[in-house]
Amino acid sequence: MSSRIAEIRLVSSHREVYEPCDDSFALVDALLADRINLIEHKPKICMEIGCGSGYVITSLILLLKNELPGVHYLATDTNPIAARVTQETLQAHGVEADVICTDIASVLEKRLAGSVDVMVVNPPYVPTPEDEVGMEGIASAWAGGENGRRVIDRMLPVVDVLLSEKGWFYLVTLTSNCPLEICLVMRKKGYASRIVVQRSTDEENLLILKFWRVKDEESLDKETSSESFVSQFSRYLSSFMEKRWR
Amino acid sequence: MRLITHNMLSCNIKGVTNGFPLKIESVTVVEKEVDFNPDFLRHMFAKIEWKALVEGARSMGYEELPEDSPDASELESDDETFLRKLHHALLELHLEEGALVCPETGRKFPVNKGIPNMLLHEDEV
Numbered sequence: 001m002s003s004r005i006a007e008i009r010l011v012s013s014h015r016e017v018y019e020p021c022d023d024s025f026a027l028v029d030a031l032l033a034d035r036i037n038l039i040e041h042k043p044k045i046c047m048e049i050g051c052g053s054g055y056v057i058t059s060l061i062l063l064l065k066n067e068l069p070g071v072h073y074l075a076t077d078t079n080p081i082a083a084r085v086t087q088e089t090l091q092a093h094g095v096e097a098d099v100i101c102t103d104i105a106s107v108l109e110k111r112l113a114g115s116v117d118v119m120v121v122n123p124p125y126v127p128t129p130e131d132e133v134g135m136e137g138i139a140s141a142w143a144g145g146e147n148g149r150r151v152i153d154r155m156l157p158v159v160d161v162l163l164s165e166k167g168w169f170y171l172v173t174l175t176s177n178c179p180l181e182i183c184l185v186m187r188k189k190g191y192a193s194r195i196v197v198q199r200s201t202d203e204e205n206l207l208i209l210k211f212w213r214v215k216d217e218e219s220l221d222k223e224t225s226s227e228s229f230v231s232q233f234s235r236y237l238s239s240f241m242e243k244r245w246r
Numbered sequence: 247m248r249l250i251t252h253n254m255l256s257c258n259i260k261g262v263t264n265g266f267p268l269k270i271e272s273v274t275v276v277e278k279e280v281d282f283n284p285d286f287l288r289h290m291f292a293k294i295e296w297k298a299l300v301e302g303a304r305s306m307g308y309e310e311l312p313e314d315s316p317d318a319s320e321l322e323s324d325d326e327t328f329l330r331k332l333h334h335a336l337l338e339l340h341l342e343e344g345a346l347v348c349p350e351t352g353r354k355f356p357v358n359k360g361i362p363n364m365l366l367h368e369d370e371v
Contacts, residue, residue, distance in 0.1 A: 044289050070286025072250055083361045096280070098251040102364040111254040111266060115293060 005032065005059035012088035013053060016081045018141035020055040022201045023172050027122050028059045030170055030196040030208035039067045041168065043117030049105055049155060051075035052141055054086030056120055061095040073097035074112075076105050079140050104151075104158050116162040122172040123152045148177045156182070160189050169211040170196065179207050186211050192220055247362050249302045250336040253294050255362070257348035257355075259370040267298035268346035268355070270305040276340045276360075280333070287329050288321050290336065303335040311335055 005028055006020075013019055031038065046064075048057040057075045064071060075097050077083045083101040090097055100107065124133075124141055125148040132143040133150045144150055152173070159169050169191070173179040183193045190213055197208040214220040257265030296315035303311050310331050320328045346355045346362055355364050 044286065069281055070283035070289075072286075072290070074251060074254075078365070080361075080363055080365070083363075084359060087359060087361060096278070098247050099361050100247070100251070100255070100364060101361055103366070106258045107255050107364045109258070110256045111295075115254075 005062055006055050006089065006093060008055075010089065010092040011053050011055050011058075012085045012092065014081050014085050016137040017079065017085045018052045018082070018138055020053055022199065022204070023122055023125075023206055024053075024055050026197050026199045026206045026208055027056055027120065027170065027172050030210070031056075031060055031063055031120070033196060034170075034210070035063050038064060038118065038168075041117065041166070042068065043071055043168075045072050045074065045112075045116050045164075046118040046120075047074040047076075047105075047116045047162070048120045049076050049159075050121060050123060050141070051077050051086040051099065052079075052082050052122070054089030056122060057086065057097055058089050058093050058095060060118075060120060061090075061097060062093065065095065074108070074116075075099045076102050076108075078103050079137060081137070082141070104155055105162060106158075109158060109161055113161050114164050117164050117167055119159055119163060119167065119169045121155060121159070121170070123155060124148070125152060125172065125174050125177050127176055144177070148174060149182075152177060152182065153185075156185055156189075160186075160191075163213065165213060167213060171209045171211070173207050173209055175205040175207065179209060183209065183211075187220070190214060190220065247341050247357060247360055248337055249299055249306070249339060250290065250294075252302050252341070252346070253298055253336075255346070255364070257346075257350070257353065258364075259348065259351060259353060259366060262348065262350045264350045265348055267295065267302065267349065269349060270302050270341060270344065271347060271354075272306050272341055272344040274341075274343035275306045276342050277338050278340060280337045282326075282330065282333050284326070284329055287332050287336070291321055291332070294336075299335060303339070306339050306341060308335055308339060 051057050061073055080101045083099050087099050124144045126142040126144050127148040128143040130145045133145040191211040192214045193209055193211045195207050196210045199206045300311045341357050342360050344357045
């Protein structure tokens with residue numbers, strides 16, 4: 001039986017490309033945890049923005065390919081070397097996605113609008129000085145400017161344009177990115193949200209958020225009040241603070 | 247890059263209003279077999295710009311697609327001849343080496359090892 005996610009020994013690498021790390025593993029864990037839902041969701045087009053080593057998109061394909069044969073996968077990265085490394089990782093696992101080197105997804109925004117059923121993003125989220133944002137090479141994989149939000153904030157409207165009516169969006173964030181604020185930005189665009197995975201490592205506190213479009217204002221209120229992200233966040237924050245004070 | 251993706255790409259140089267479809271200059275085309283999936287093809291057909299697909303396929307050496315977009319009945323027909331051709335054009339032809347050319351400005355975007363490099367120069371953003 002073939003492995004369900006990408007194998008580290010088959011993931012290609014390069015010194016200018018971000019290697020799979022805790023954040024990548026947390027994102028793949030979130031996709032694994034949601035696998036049954038993803039299969040029932042029956043996506044036709046799945047996409048990753050910022051594919052880096054290719055670990056995440058390859059894992060997504062492997063997770064779904066047996067149950068869902070007809071899916072088109074796309075991956076983009078602003079770093080040409082990362083795009084190539086992703087291609088190598090895909091090939092090493094014998095799976096297929098079209099990889100494009102572009103800034104976020106700018107060359108796809110017109111024609112792919114409203115078509116992406118599943119979007120996954122592990123953005124450059126590390127808070128850094130502003131002038132480190134958008135540099136070439138590996139820095140583009142992590143430099144996020146103030147609060148680590150510079151690139152995330154550029155991505156959110158693009159994701160909103162690309163997602164289909166039933167589109168789902170998985171996003172890696174840190175507590176220092178003010179994830180609650182990100183959820184509120186998306187809520188204004190009509191999305192409900194929840195935390196799929198939360199993980200504290202020595203260096204960072206990771207949250208994998210999932211967003212989905214809600215048809216009308218009323219059900220958005222219902223979705224956000226029942227298993228509300230505000231209460232989810234306060235639970236998360238209090239458990240985190242507890243750990244920290246101990 | 248396959249034609250299904252080519253059909254979604256447009257040139258986004260600042261000021262360009264007609265950046266689709268990108269003209270394909272092919273140097274190396276590779277064919278890889280993919281499982282035939284009629285449901286997927288029917289779903290994608292609605293999103294495809296037919297003329298761009300026909301021209302793209304032709305520039306990659308595949309001339310079997312009909313010039314005019316077939317109507318929906320052909321997608322439902324028991325005769326799978328058309329769907330098989332669509333399948334081959336969309337999913338089995340890979341542009342490995344070549345370029346994509348903006349129809350308005352003539353700017354060339356290289357395709358190496360199957361990956362189009364669509365990054366813009368500073369003065370194009």
